[in-house]
Amino acid sequence: xxxxxxxxxxxxxxxxxxxxxxxxxxxxxxxxxxxxxxxxxxxxxxxxxxxxxxxxxxxxxxxxxxxxxxxxxxxxxxxxxxxxxxxxxxxxxxxxxxxxxxxxxxxxxxxxxxxxxxxxxxxxxxxxxxxxxxxxxxxxxxxxxxxxxxxxxxxxxxxxxxxxxxxxxxxxxxxxxxxxxxxxxxxxxxxxxxxxxxxxxxxxxxxxxxxxxxxxxxxxxxxxxxxxxxxxxxxxxxxxxxxxxxxxxxxxxxxxxxxxxxxxxxxxxxxxxxxxxxxxxxxxxxxxxxxxxxxxxxxxxxxxxxxxxxxxxxxxxxxxxxxxxxxxxxxxxxxxxxxxxxxxxxxxxxxxxxxxxxxxxxxxxxxxxxxxxxxxxxxxxxxxxxxxxxxxxxxxxxxxxxxxxxxxxxxxxxxxxxxxxxxxxxxxxxx
Amino acid sequence: xxxxxxxxxxxxxxxxxxxxxxxxxxxxxxxxxxxxxxxxxxxxxxxxxxxxxxxxxxxxxxxxxxxxxxxxxxxxxxxxxxxxxxxxxxxxxxxxxxxxxxxxxxxxxxxxxxxxxxxxxxxxxxxxxxxxxxxxxxxxxxxxxxxxxxxxxxxxxxxxxxxxxxxxxxxxxxxxxxxxxxxxxxxxxxxxxxxxxxxxxxxxxxxxxxxxxxxxxxxxxxxxxxxxxxxxxxxxxxxxxxxxxxxxxxxxxxxxxxxxxxxxxxxxxxxxxxxxxxxxxxxxxxxxxxxxxxxxxxxxxxxxxxxxxxxxxxxxxxxxxxxxxxxxxxxxxxxxxxxxxxxxxxxxxxxxxxxxxxxxxxxxxxxxxxxxxxxxxxxxxxxxxxxxxxxxxxxxxxxxxxxxxxxxxxxxxxxxxxxxxxxxxxxxxxxxxxxxxxxxxxxxxxxxxxxxxxxxxxxxxxxxxxxxxxxxxxxxxxxxxxxxxxxxxxxxxxxxxxxx
Numbered sequence: 001x002x003x004x005x006x007x008x009x010x011x012x013x014x015x016x017x018x019x020x021x022x023x024x025x026x027x028x029x030x031x032x033x034x035x036x037x038x039x040x041x042x043x044x045x046x047x048x049x050x051x052x053x054x055x056x057x058x059x060x061x062x063x064x065x066x067x068x069x070x071x072x073x074x075x076x077x078x079x080x081x082x083x084x085x086x087x088x089x090x091x092x093x094x095x096x097x098x099x100x101x102x103x104x105x106x107x108x109x110x111x112x113x114x115x116x117x118x119x120x121x122x123x124x125x126x127x128x129x130x131x132x133x134x135x136x137x138x139x140x141x142x143x144x145x146x147x148x149x150x151x152x153x154x155x156x157x158x159x160x161x162x163x164x165x166x167x168x169x170x171x172x173x174x175x176x177x178x179x180x181x182x183x184x185x186x187x188x189x190x191x192x193x194x195x196x197x198x199x200x201x202x203x204x205x206x207x208x209x210x211x212x213x214x215x216x217x218x219x220x221x222x223x224x225x226x227x228x229x230x231x232x233x234x235x236x237x238x239x240x241x242x243x244x245x246x247x248x249x250x251x252x253x254x255x256x257x258x259x260x261x262x263x264x265x266x267x268x269x270x271x272x273x274x275x276x277x278x279x280x281x282x283x284x285x286x287x288x289x290x291x292x293x294x295x296x297x298x299x300x301x302x303x304x305x306x307x308x309x310x311x312x313x314x315x316x317x318x319x320x321x322x323x324x325x326x327x328x329x330x331x332x333x334x335x336x337x338x339x340x341x342x343x344x345x346x347x348x349x350x351x352x353x354x355x356x357x358x359x360x361x362x363x364x365x366x367x368x369x370x371x372x373x374x375x376x377x378x379x380x381x382x383x384x385x386x387x388x389x390x391x392x393x394x395x396x397x398x399x400x401x402x403x404x405x406x407x408x409x410x411x412x413x414x415x416x417x418x419x420x421x422x423x424x425x426x427x428x429x430x431x
Numbered sequence: 432x433x434x435x436x437x438x439x440x441x442x443x444x445x446x447x448x449x450x451x452x453x454x455x456x457x458x459x460x461x462x463x464x465x466x467x468x469x470x471x472x473x474x475x476x477x478x479x480x481x482x483x484x485x486x487x488x489x490x491x492x493x494x495x496x497x498x499x500x501x502x503x504x505x506x507x508x509x510x511x512x513x514x515x516x517x518x519x520x521x522x523x524x525x526x527x528x529x530x531x532x533x534x535x536x537x538x539x540x541x542x543x544x545x546x547x548x549x550x551x552x553x554x555x556x557x558x559x560x561x562x563x564x565x566x567x568x569x570x571x572x573x574x575x576x577x578x579x580x581x582x583x584x585x586x587x588x589x590x591x592x593x594x595x596x597x598x599x600x601x602x603x604x605x606x607x608x609x610x611x612x613x614x615x616x617x618x619x620x621x622x623x624x625x626x627x628x629x630x631x632x633x634x635x636x637x638x639x640x641x642x643x644x645x646x647x648x649x650x651x652x653x654x655x656x657x658x659x660x661x662x663x664x665x666x667x668x669x670x671x672x673x674x675x676x677x678x679x680x681x682x683x684x685x686x687x688x689x690x691x692x693x694x695x696x697x698x699x700x701x702x703x704x705x706x707x708x709x710x711x712x713x714x715x716x717x718x719x720x721x722x723x724x725x726x727x728x729x730x731x732x733x734x735x736x737x738x739x740x741x742x743x744x745x746x747x748x749x750x751x752x753x754x755x756x757x758x759x760x761x762x763x764x765x766x767x768x769x770x771x772x773x774x775x776x777x778x779x780x781x782x783x784x785x786x787x788x789x790x791x792x793x794x795x796x797x798x799x800x801x802x803x804x805x806x807x808x809x810x811x812x813x814x815x816x817x818x819x820x821x822x823x824x825x826x827x828x829x830x831x832x833x834x835x836x837x838x839x840x841x842x843x844x845x846x847x848x849x850x851x852x853x854x855x856x857x858x859x860x861x862x863x864x865x866x867x868x869x870x871x872x873x874x875x876x877x878x879x880x881x882x883x884x885x886x887x888x889x890x891x892x893x894x895x896x897x898x899x900x901x902x903x904x905x906x907x908x909x910x911x912x913x914x915x916x917x918x919x920x921x922x923x924x925x926x927x928x929x930x931x
């Protein structure tokens with residue numbers, strides 16, 4: 001496993017406080033019995049108590065384990081240990097400490113258990129029956145949702161706005177029961193946006209239209225191709241298991257990391273990493289982590305990863321997953337597929353044809369300026385300009401570019417641009 | 432396309448009021464959509480229209496026109512700092528390894544080192560640096576040229592930053608060496624004129640005085656008063672004629688200000704007049720001539736009022752002790768030794784009246800007289816301000832002796848806060864010595880602990896390490912302070928190395 005860079009360690013920390021605490025512990029003083037090999041890093045840290053804390057990190061997960069009572073993952077001890085490792089001061093030759101080995105074995109056993117279960121010869125008839133039951137429940141749920149939508153527009157959106165949040169929440173709960181979680185999420189989100197936005201009528205009307213399209217697509221699924229059906233499955237929330245995908249449509253590297261975005265809605269953290277292949281294919285790798293869990297280590301923008309990606313079915317840009325842990329990070333400074341705003345915008349519009357409910361498109365922009373003032377900024381080139389999303393790190397963008405044209409990678413979402421990385425002559429800076 | 436736009440509007444209206452009340456509009460042929468609308472219920476047609484409208488709106492949206500040209504940031508004249516230095520400031524700003532209190536000082540130190548090396552902060556760190564400096568005047572003042580052309584350009588774009596930073600960064604009017612401010616001074620607004628005069632007085636006292644003399648009758652009383660107060664800086668005998676003139680000013684505030692400033696000039700005519708008043712009040716008494724008897728003065732006459740003494744009023748005038756205090760503060764200190772014919776220390780011993788002594792101490796502070804200050808301190812006057820008038824060596828000696836054996840009635844903690852940092856080694860060592868063992872929980876330890884990280888010079892690291900081993904485990908605040916001291920020293924070392 002390649003040693004992490006200090007900034008990768010930084011990214012792994014759950015919050016700034018843990019990071020600061022970890023940094024203070026990242027000196028050899030309190031540590032003993034430290035060591036590392038390809039997959040494990042371990043050590044014992046003397047805390048305030050009598051017994052030192054036993055810390056182990058599995059780099060492949062990554063997964064963390066520490067005998068301290070902290071409920072943060074990773075805790076400050078694990079962060080400090082990773083910092084020491086990243087500085088290259090840990091012994092790589094020694095015997096794995098007993099506590100680390102024991103933990104690693106437990107993890108390996110646990111990981112093997114479900115695999116064993118999966119290997120059990122499944123009864124094809126039983127499996128077909130399960131799918132049939134699920135489809136029946138989803139069909140009924142979609143039909144029920146269509147009735148609810150028809151009621152909604154019959155009485156009008158103005159009336160819907162007067163409804164309490166429970167109105168939306170109940171509809172969402174019924175969708176969850178019908179195993180349509182992604183639709184449910186959209187309905188809940190709309191229910192909270194309706195009072196948060198000034199343009200709620202336009203927003204809600206558009207959302208309702210997309211929900212309707214999704215239900216129509218679902219009901220017509222017999223007529224859809226594989227990729228179209230995959231998009232519909234994403235839209236309703238019928239996940240494709242990663243086991244199914246892993247050995248499916250594999251494409252070897254090198255893949256260049258374009259940029260990454262992290263979001264946290266309080267319950268779920270999401271990390272979206274955009275990657276490009278030499279021929280211009282762009283995919284997104286999604287990682288999720290629940291509250292208190294650690295997201296996968298972010299890849300640095302501009303890194304060229306020697307890794308195989310397994311692509312999910314669907315329209316471009318497709319979702320993908322790392323088939324093996326990414327390794328060998330050479331970095332490049334040329335933004336792959338760099339192009340004008342107009343052509344990115346046109347591509348985003350064209351992609352609506354395949355999945356009209358999708359609303360995010362990668363945007364590798366060549367030579368754009370950042371213009372504007374106050375709270376209103378745009379990316380701009382000769383072909384036009386696009387507003388930059390509020391909350392984007394506009395000042396870092398300006399500081400790096402200095403007003404001159406610069407290559408920027410980002411996403412277009414709801415008609416606005418979210419910058420994710422800046423591609424300078426000599427380096428790439430993730431935002 | 433106006434047909435389509437009309438249709439989009441109609442769909443929105445129908446959806447808002449509901450298809451039960453408003454028939455959904457037919458899809459315009461211009462969109463080329465094949466529908467079998469006829470047999471469907473209105474709400475289904477409305478839903479299909481909503482879906483189509485969304486796709487049309489998003490797919491058909493154009494880009495906004497290309498943004499207007501902006502001015503680019505000018506090219507940099509300075510080299511960027513080293514990678515190591517960049518990492519250090521990044522660390523300080525985003526994940527400080529030290530307590531918040533010492534972080535500001537370290538950022539300032541980083542800026543000073545960069546300024547001294549003629550380097551600039553890297554572009555990527557500028558937003559965090561400016562955001563950090565904006566609400567902190569001490570940091571803002573240290574920015575100097577370190578933010579480079581790019582930083583100045585960013586400040587110009589960000590109203591929140593330019594509001595606070597431009598005021599602190601740009602040199603005050605008149606300090607640039609030019610005399611421009613003198614030309615417009617008489618026409619400036621009060622606040623601006625006051626600030627300009629204060630700045631001008633600091634750089635060129637004589638020119639400022641000449642200007643005030645020339646414009647005396649044209650500027651407002653408010654400006655005259657503030658300007659007279661500003662004469663404190665760089666005061667000399669040459670200012671006396673102007674101040675004498677100010678004593679006759681129409682405005683009371685100006686007269687009072689002039690009297691106050693004249694107190695700072697021990698050789699002035701006013702001081703002589705005050706000395707004459709004082710001589711009339713003080714007598715050497717006692718069989719061994721060992722004490723001074725001080726009488727309260729009569730109500731001041733017009734000449735005394737002109738010199739700044741409070742005028743008597745019928746019925747409710749000030750108590751005579753107020754006049755006495757004014758005379759004591761106004762007279763030169765030498766008047767006292769002339770009256771007694773003895774040394775400063777001996778003279779002080781003869782002053783028995785507490786109020787007179789207090790006024791005398793104020794006079795010493797006004798004049799910044801080191802000899803008198805030393806005599807007062809040795810006499811046991813606890814006023815900490817006197818300590819700062821002493822020559823540095825003398826002051827260190829005193830502090831060292833006080834730390835070793837704390838005198839009653841002195842707040843050592845407060846004194847230590849004000850000692851310029853880093854502390855002299857001698858003082859550091861005696862403080863560390865007092866913190867050992869039992870000393871770890873004294874009030875001195877509580878007062879000194881937060882100061883240690885910034886006050887101890889790095890050469891004392893071995894002493895700090897040694898002390899840390901002797902501090903009891905339960906003296907957590909002291910342990911933390913000592914640990915932070917060591918961390919800070921390590922950080923400082925890497926700072927200096929990064930700019931080598």
